[in-house]
Amino acid sequence: MRVAKFGGSSVANAAQLKKVANIITSDPSRKFVVVSAPGKRFDEDTKVTDLLISLGKQGEQNKPYQDELKKVIDRFDEMLTELELSKEILKEVEDSLVSIMEGETVFTHKMDALKATGEDTSAKILSQYLSSIGHPASYVHPQEAGIIVSDEPGKAQVLDESYDKLYQLREREGIQVIPGFFGYTLEGELMAFPRGGSDITGSIVAAGVKAELYENFTDVDSVYCVNPTIVDSPKEIFELTYKEMRELSYAGFSVFHDEALIPTIKAKIPVAIKNTNNPNGRGTVISAERSLTDDGPVAGIASDTGFLTIYVSKYLMNREKGFARHLFQILEEEDISFEHAPSGIDDMSVIMREGQLTPGKEEVVLRRIKDELRVDQVSIERDLALIMIVGEGMNRILGVTGKATQAISNATVNIEMVNQGSSEVSMMFGIKKDGMEAAVQSLYKEFFEA
Amino acid sequence: MRVAKFGGSSVANAAQLKKVANIITSDPSRKFVVVSAPGKRFDEDTKVTDLLISLGKQGEQNKPYQDELKKVIDRFDEMLTELELSKEILKEVEDSLVSIMEGETVFTHKMDALKATGEDTSAKILSQYLSSIGHPASYVHPQEAGIIVSDEPGKAQVLDESYDKLYQLREREGIQVIPGFFGYTLEGELMAFPRGGSDITGSIVAAGVKAELYENFTDVDSVYCVNPTIVDSPKEIFELTYKEMRELSYAGFSVFHDEALIPTIKAKIPVAIKNTNNPNGRGTVISAERSLTDDGPVAGIASDTGFLTIYVSKYLMNREKGFARHLFQILEEEDISFEHAPSGIDDMSVIMREGQLTPGKEEVVLRRIKDELRVDQVSIERDLALIMIVGEGMNRILGVTGKATQAISNATVNIEMVNQGSSEVSMMFGIKKDGMEAAVQSLYKEFFEA
The missing domain is CATH 3.40.1160.10 (Acetylglutamate kinase-like)
Incomplete structure (x- = not known):
């Protein structure tokens, strides 16, 4: 049924x-x-x-x-x-x-x-x-x-x-x-x-x-592996996992309203995206697992602009138990959602959507970070774009990180931030927004046209 | 004086x-x-x-x-x-x-x-x-x-x-x-x-x-750019910034007992490491800034084993305000220090030294993460090594990330985690400990012998 x-x-x-x-x-x-x-x-x-x-x-x-x-x-x-x-x-x-x-x-x-x-x-x-x-x-x-x-x-x-x-x-x-x-x-x-x-x-x-299947009929044939306004006629994605769909829909992909899928995901029911105007098209099937043999390790490339980072540095930060917790608590108390927080030994970059930091909040947050955390430096970097390379099991395939960073370098775009955790289905690159299109096009070429 | x-x-x-x-x-x-x-x-x-x-x-x-x-x-x-x-x-x-x-x-x-x-x-x-x-x-x-x-x-x-x-x-x-x-x-x-x-x-x-200078006489000529037990007769580092010294001393480099330097750093006094048995050697000077023209963008490569990650995943994690704060609070309450926390949209890897998670704490922490954060999955990955590529301003030089990841791939070592924040002076790679020596040797070749 x-x-x-x-x-x-x-x-x-x-x-x-x-x-x-x-x-x-x-x-x-x-x-x-x-x-x-x-x-x-x-x-x-x-x-x-x-x-x-x-x-x-x-x-x-x-x-x-x-x-x-x-x-x-x-x-x-x-x-x-x-x-x-x-x-x-x-x-x-x-x-x-x-x-x-x-x-x-x-x-x-x-x-x-x-x-x-x-x-x-x-x-x-x-x-x-x-x-x-x-x-x-x-x-x-x-x-x-x-x-x-x-x-x-x-x-x-x-x-x-x-x-x-x-x-x-x-x-x-x-x-x-x-x-x-x-x-x-x-x-x-x-x-x-x-x-x-x-x-x-x-x-x-x-x-x-x-x-046995939840069919979602809309007006597109299937999900593209990259934003079609950046790459002409990109490849379609025929299979996606729930996790991949979530990572893609995060940055620029409007695959699905992801909260809607919670009941289906909990019940492990596959979801098919199909076109009412072309019902015999293959569509895109989203399920708990996908066969990884057909396609490459990368399922899709998502990208979005409109991010900023709050950069904090403090000598011996990593010795200070509770530093990150305290920083995040300040953000939580000021009702600010952040996305990622890559860190060095003595510094941390908190990435958020620009809209989260209104001018009023900016002043309060910077002051609280200075006063409560006694940091050596706090600054804001704007005009960032995030690119997410998404693929289940990607990090178990040798060389994906290398290929991705090389592709971005080939587009003469500098990588400001990288974030890739263990067992994760995505790799995040932070770059200046001006380089986004070139970087995405170069990544598409590397992973989908090679 | x-x-x-x-x-x-x-x-x-x-x-x-x-x-x-x-x-x-x-x-x-x-x-x-x-x-x-x-x-x-x-x-x-x-x-x-x-x-x-x-x-x-x-x-x-x-x-x-x-x-x-x-x-x-x-x-x-x-x-x-x-x-x-x-x-x-x-x-x-x-x-x-x-x-x-x-x-x-x-x-x-x-x-x-x-x-x-x-x-x-x-x-x-x-x-x-x-x-x-x-x-x-x-x-x-x-x-x-x-x-x-x-x-x-x-x-x-x-x-x-x-x-x-x-x-x-x-x-x-x-x-x-x-x-x-x-x-x-x-x-x-x-x-x-x-x-x-x-x-x-x-x-x-x-x-x-x-x-004008704080000279620290010891029994080595200078600081090496990589662990000399991994690479034979590696290059010496003649200039380092305070930040680079900190990042290097974190993972395997015993450059200096870094808390000791706080008064000198605050007073912006350069520190020279010299050898009592070879006092005319150039030594290594650590100061607030270094000339970046002579040497490449990378000052040194540090590496250390003995890390693990706690991996948590939860559908819609990034919508949950306070998730990271709550996770870090559990760790803080259980008196566990962590090092980095690279994240995806719906998952996060918390990296720590293995000694932080005693068997007793492991049980408590995993239970609390399950009960309080209601995650979909929580697991522990052991036997990790971290490699830090350290260099002031490195992230403003095009292609360093690409070269580094390529060098690790060339050693047929898979990159499990990457962490590089904006304006930071280091790039962290998490790999399986078995691949550490080969990866470090390949990175040395790329950045110091090319």
């Missing part, structure tokens, strides 16, 4: 929904379907979720909201017309939206409920359409499915009791269509997931029904 | 003391002399300090100590005979030792006082000898010199008020000979410095008198 999740562009209009129906019905193992709200039909279009947010904002400001409401209804009306389906649900949707708008509930709850209407209606229309073309399908309300979540509006977390209930869905006949993005608390309150919400629902359902 | 410090082998016997006197008198700027206690005269010999410790232990166990006392006196007697000096001080030394042994003081204080007799008598004999050959010299008691220290037997720290008093020594006529190793508290109690104690005295005196 498979769980297939379709993103916003896959359910943007009737034409796309027909492709989705084709994909689902072409393989009887695709028994569970999770859908997003309809996305953009063309570049300047507005996503249904954004229409619903505009609707909510009108209500928040006590302004008339009939125009906004009509835009939402019109989107669904168009889909139903083109799919030749009954328009009975339009009235239901309208009544439900009005009742949320007029209700006496707090704003965050109201917003969650409004936005959820997008996915909910998608699921209803798709199940109706599947049945209309002779493939019995049922819409399953998330509460009925058993998606039980914590009481945190907009950032709900799934509760463990969900999984047993979800497993029972396996007993049902026909195709089960579940709206993405939201669940219900034990008290029966609707709660939305954070960003990537439909991916989260898909991941939870896949774990719950113990699917 | 210079401060010249002579180590144990330089004052081991009359012949060595004559060399010392020659060195001192050959340059009138050598106005301040600091001496250790007499060291070994031949391989199987016993250092005077060790004779004094044996003496103290006899007393501690209430055993007769006449034999041990005689051995100490005999050493000094022999020197005085050969230097043709009056033996008046022998009686003084003996009386002083007996009075310490019979005194009602606590054991740590007693030990400090006994051991200090070695340096003290060295200084007395040397000043007497210098005067006898026509170079007026005075023995200066540390209390009189102004070496004021904290009340911590065996690990005294110099107090800031020492420096003004020491500066006044500049006014004195002739050569001032000061015993190393000990100072006095404000209350007038004798306190010994920790290991490297005479180096500490020399460093304090150099800072106090604002010397």
